[in-house]
Amino acid sequence: MRKFARITSAALACAALSACAPGGETRVAAPALPPPSYSGVPLPPGAVLDRPGVAPETGFAQDTEWEGSLRPDNATPAERIPDVVERGRIVVGVDQSQYLLSYRDVTAGDLRGFEIDLAREVSRDIFGDPDRVDFRFVGSQQRAQSLQNGEVDIVIRTMSVTPTRVASVDFSTPYLTSYVRLLVPRDRGILSEDDLPGTTVCVVDGSNLVQLAREIAPQSTILRTRTWADCLMATQQFHADAILADDAILAGMVAQDPYTTILPRRYGRQQYAVGTHKGDAGMTMQVNSTMERLRNDGTWNAMYERWLSGSLASPSMPELRYRATSEAKEQQ
The missing domain is CATH 4.10.910 (30s ribosomal protein s13; domain 2)
Incomplete structure (x- = not known):
């Protein structure tokens, strides 16, 4: 028994x-396992999902109607910006997570990138020393506000010239031209915007690309994050299937994640310029004097070669853009 x-x-x-x-x-018998899922991974902090079909509030604004910046005069830095010269340092608003443009090196602990080098060149022309810069991190949504509140002297943070921004801040002549494109992971099967319906497209909240994303991807969910680094993380965690951004920004993402690719179509042009206090003619002209030097002595080319060589960002410094003489005199 x-x-x-x-x-x-x-x-x-x-x-x-x-x-x-x-x-x-x-x-x-091996159990049937479900496909990998990242549903348990939370969205990046502060991220917001917009349902498909939300109409753009405005059209994508470009800088074609901008009258231009202020041509520098022959004054000295002490005459143009006496308060900054007396202080002995210039306060610059930057990002700290845009690889190749403005990021913190985790090994060395310092800030590096094309825009960081630009800030140091502005300092060099004011003080004769490239290191007399106080860097302050400002979010994408706080760029204009940080200038208006007097928290920074200038902003160098992929700040493109748009009609809305021109109403609240002044700009230097542009320092970089970039084009809006899509970045996608290679395994998502997205070859063009025709493949976007039913997907999730990521953009940074507060950028002028939110409206463009709604325009070119009306049948997609739009994920709005605080930073572009959060967008890249969202694609890696399957919260997003594509990123809409400037190719200068996307170049840093491809360098960090070789399993991504940038699609060839351009959706618009962006020109980055240094933001200054509205009405601060002295600071605007001081920055523009640096822009002219970078253009003439080859420094801009060296900066591009160091940080952006091989990327899709334009390899030529933008043409100097100055307003008419009569308008410039009124501004001063």
Whole structure:
């Protein structure tokens, strides 16, 4: 009886394990596993999802109607910006997570990138020393506000010239031209905007690309994050399928994640310029004097070669853009 019970138990055990192999060996059938899911991974802090079909509030604004910046005069830095010269340092609003443009090197602990080098060149022309800069991190939504509140002297943070921004801040002549494109992970099957319906497109909240994303991807969910680094993380965690951004920004993402690619179509042009306090003619002209030097002595080319060589960002410094003489005199 006990022997029969043992045999019966073994048979039941085999049945429970799906099958028994010849010779008494037990074969366990592998359970059917669901595909990898990242549904348990939270969205980046502060991220917001917009349902498909939200109409753009405005059209994508470009800088074609901008009258231009202020041509520098022959004054000295002490005459143009006496308060900054007396303080002995210039306060610059930057990002700290845009690889190649403005990021913190985790090994060395310092800030590096094309825009960081630009800030140091502005300092060089004011003080004769490129290191007399106080860097302050400002979010994408706080760029204009940080100038208006007097928290920074200038902003160098992929701040493109748009009609809305021109109403609240002044700009230097542009320092970089970039084009809006899509970045996608190679495994998502997205070859153009025709493949976007039903996907999620990521943009940074507070950028002028939110409206453009709604325009070119009306059938997509729009994920708005605080930073571009959060957008890249969102694609890696399957919260987003594409990123709409300037190719100068996307270049840093591709360098960090080789499993991504930038699609060729351009959706608009962006020109980055240094933001200054509205009405601060002295600071605007001081920055523009640096822009002219960078253009003339080859420093801009060296900066591009160091940080952006091989990217899709324009390899030429933008043309100097100055307003008419009469308008410039009124501004001063």
